[in-house]
Amino acid sequence: MKKRLGFLLVCLLLIGTFTGCGSNSGDTAKDDSSSDGKLKIGISMSEDTQFLTNVRKAAEKRADELGVELIANSGQGQVEKQINDMEAFITMGVDAIVFNPLDRDAMNEVVDKVKAAGIPLVEVNTFTSNDNYDVYVGSPEEDAGRIQGEWIAKNLGESGGVAIMYGQMGHSGQIGRYEGLKTSLLDKYPGWKVVVDKTGEWKREMGQSMMEDWLQSYKGKINVVASQNDEMAMGAIAALEEAGMLDQIKVLGIDASPDAIKLVREGKMALTVFQDSFGQGTKALEIAVDLASGKPSPGKKVDIPFQEVNKDNAADFEQYLKEWE
Amino acid sequence: MKKTSVRDFLLKYMMAMLLVLIIIAMSILRPEFLSGENLLNILRQISVNAILAFGMTFVIITGGIDLSVGSLLAVSGVFAAGLIKNGAGILPACAIGILAAGLLGFLNGLTISKLKVPPFVITLAMMTIGRGIAYVHTDGRPIVDLDESFLVLGRGKFLDVIPWPIIVMLLVMGIMALLLYKTKYGRYVYALGGNEEAARVSGIKINKIKTIVYTVNGLLAGLAGIVLASRINSGQPQAGVSYELDAIAAVVIGGTSLSGGVGSIHGTLLGALIIGVINNSLNLLGVNQYYQMIIKGLVIAFAVIVDVASTKKNK
Numbered sequence: 001m002k003k004r005l006g007f008l009l010v011c012l013l014l015i016g017t018f019t020g021c022g023s024n025s026g027d028t029a030k031d032d033s034s035s036d037g038k039l040k041i042g043i044s045m046s047e048d049t050q051f052l053t054n055v056r057k058a059a060e061k062r063a064d065e066l067g068v069e070l071i072a073n074s075g076q077g078q079v080e081k082q083i084n085d086m087e088a089f090i091t092m093g094v095d096a097i098v099f100n101p102l103d104r105d106a107m108n109e110v111v112d113k114v115k116a117a118g119i120p121l122v123e124v125n126t127f128t129s130n131d132n133y134d135v136y137v138g139s140p141e142e143d144a145g146r147i148q149g150e151w152i153a154k155n156l157g158e159s160g161g162v163a164i165m166y167g168q169m170g171h172s173g174q175i176g177r178y179e180g181l182k183t184s185l186l187d188k189y190p191g192w193k194v195v196v197d198k199t200g201e202w203k204r205e206m207g208q209s210m211m212e213d214w215l216q217s218y219k220g221k222i223n224v225v226a227s228q229n230d231e232m233a234m235g236a237i238a239a240l241e242e243a244g245m246l247d248q249i250k251v252l253g254i255d256a257s258p259d260a261i262k263l264v265r266e267g268k269m270a271l272t273v274f275q276d277s278f279g280q281g282t283k284a285l286e287i288a289v290d291l292a293s294g295k296p297s298p299g300k301k302v303d304i305p306f307q308e309v310n311k312d313n314a315a316d317f318e319q320y321l322k323e324w325e
Numbered sequence: 326m327k328k329t330s331v332r333d334f335l336l337k338y339m340m341a342m343l344l345v346l347i348i349i350a351m352s353i354l355r356p357e358f359l360s361g362e363n364l365l366n367i368l369r370q371i372s373v374n375a376i377l378a379f380g381m382t383f384v385i386i387t388g389g390i391d392l393s394v395g396s397l398l399a400v401s402g403v404f405a406a407g408l409i410k411n412g413a414g415i416l417p418a419c420a421i422g423i424l425a426a427g428l429l430g431f432l433n434g435l436t437i438s439k440l441k442v443p444p445f446v447i448t449l450a451m452m453t454i455g456r457g458i459a460y461v462h463t464d465g466r467p468i469v470d471l472d473e474s475f476l477v478l479g480r481g482k483f484l485d486v487i488p489w490p491i492i493v494m495l496l497v498m499g500i501m502a503l504l505l506y507k508t509k510y511g512r513y514v515y516a517l518g519g520n521e522e523a524a525r526v527s528g529i530k531i532n533k534i535k536t537i538v539y540t541v542n543g544l545l546a547g548l549a550g551i552v553l554a555s556r557i558n559s560g561q562p563q564a565g566v567s568y569e570l571d572a573i574a575a576v577v578i579g580g581t582s583l584s585g586g587v588g589s590i591h592g593t594l595l596g597a598l599i600i601g602v603i604n605n606s607l608n609l610l611g612v613n614q615y616y617q618m619i620i621k622g623l624v625i626a627f628a629v630i631v632d633v634a635s636t637k638k639n640k
Contacts, residue, residue: 069611071611072613072614073608073614074614076614077563077566078564078566079557079559079561079564080370080373080553080556080557080564083556083557084366084370084604084605084608085608087366087370088366088605088608088609091357091358091360091362091363091366091609092355092357092609092611093357103467103469103557103559103561104469105467105469105470105558105559106467106469106557106558106559106561108558109480109558169464169465169466169467170466170467170469199465
């Protein structure tokens with residue numbers, strides 16, 4: 001008897017879970033359609049990194065302020081899942097989509113599908129090679145690499161050895177940031193050589209283990225580590241601190257995440273480049289709402305500029321980030 | 326007496342009833358759920374997982390497990406994509422991709438049967454090896470912009486209505502069901518999982534059967550890799566990460582017992598369908614993605630509880 005009861009309980013619980021979340025969302029949906037035709041926007045993120053989560057949070061905050069419903073999803077690093085998420089948005093008939101594609105090329109078909117369904121599409125942070133989207137809101141990736149390259153030339157002289165930590169290979173950020181570094185440093189100053197370069201897939205733990213290995217194999221040859229994001233840079237710093245070599249090798253990051261800015265203020269990270277995740281998310285959402293309500297497009301590309309974060313201005317950026325907490 | 330039979334009935338059809346329940350609930354909550362396009366979307370979305378899960382069903386019926394299929398899928402995808410990019414014909418490229426995955430599956434089977442290594446461990450090793458091969462082959466970058474005619478498999482439609490991945494899935498299902506239910510090989514697979522020692526004594530070539538099971542599983546992972554590469558128009562070295570777990574989940578939800586000897590192909594399709602319908606439903610309902618994970622996990626837990634409850638009864 002007891003067993004049977006427990007079993008029934010499990011069933012009820014499960015059914016409850018489904019009907020529970022079903023009816024909740026159902027109610028809100030009904031409210032939308034019946035009351036004031038509240039706009040419904042979908043936002044599909046590629047992954048859940050801290051940076052991209054900030055983009056989403058900013059969009060959510062702005063959606064709240066504007067009184068639109070925002071449905072958020074993440075591909076969690078899988079192309080196929082993100083395509084499925086996008087297809088679900090089409091089926092739901094959302095009024096506009098904010099899209100942060102995981103891959104330049106693999107998402108091209110779904111971009112066409114969204115447009116065929118007549119849904120305004122705003123890409124944010126990364127963009128697809130299929131330029132059928134309406135607007136791209138992002139920061140020109142080359143600038144981030146250029147800011148790093150210029151800092152190196154200005155502060156470390158015209159020759160030396162640089163180690164490069166790439167993000168995910170083929171990612172538009174990886175390609176663009178390298179381009180910027182190349183044109184501003186490697187092409188301009190032939191005295192600067194790439195000692196070693198490798199992908200750390202944006203991950204802190206990979207940056208750390210790569211740096212540990214490099215300290216063994218390239219002792220004394222590396223003057224500066226140009227990391228394509230803060231996560232890997234922070235991994236490198238941890239490895240350098242452990243080896244007691246942080247004063248000999250400068251580490252540069254990109255993204256200006258809160259913990260990276262703190263390291264810059266403390267002088268442990270030489271530089272990071274502020275990419276305004278909040279600005280991107282806010283702007284992308286605003287444009288999506290505008291397009292959904294029939295307002296004209298602001299143009300194909302909207303830039304949220306990169307900014308250099310160094311020891312002198314780190315505190316200002318910390319203040320800005322605090323306002324977003 | 327009557328009560329126990331009701332309980333048996335409930336247990337047996339619990340997951341099917343769950344599916345029907347979700348479908349009914351969704352058609353009320355979100356009428357667009359029942360649109361032809363959405364239903365075809367769901368079927369296409371589950372096709373890769375279902376193809377993997379059909380092979381996995383055999384593996385699990387023999388009492389084994391294969392954690393390497395997600396990686397084998399990537400190996401096949403990047404091999405085929407690389408060959409196509411270098412101007413090889415589509416068919417040979419796909420064949421080589423599938424065979425490469427099949428070969429790795431064969432190695433799984435060989436080590437498990439001859440060297441008596443636990444499947445969990447050796448396929449875990451193969452998972453890492455396969456992923457490594459995929460990264461080496463691509464140098465970490467996805468191979469993109471494949472020949473248009475290759476994309477037909479993942480994006481085209483049979484008779485302009487049914488996406489090809491669905492057709493492939495149904496074909497695989499038909500073949501695997503025939504193999505399992507209608508051939509001597511299928512009977513041996515059950516016998517092996519039911520009681521390996523008894524099967525050995527009765528003269529079944531256990532090593533051979535096991536090797537075939539893992540080889541076929543590799544080949545199917547390869548096929549799934551081709552379908553996926555075609556669908557996403559690229560050979561991605563990180564494709565299929567954790568797909569083995571989704572495949573195992575589909576098999577278990579479909580009533581195949583992890584302790585071996587019991588299981589069915591149609592059950593596995595049901596399992597894949599439940600996962601796909603739940604994913605799609607939660608998406609359409611706009612449920613927070615993190616809750617989606619919890620709900621998916623609960624369904625798997627529920628399926629295993631049902632499984633345990635019904636086997637206890639049988640004993």
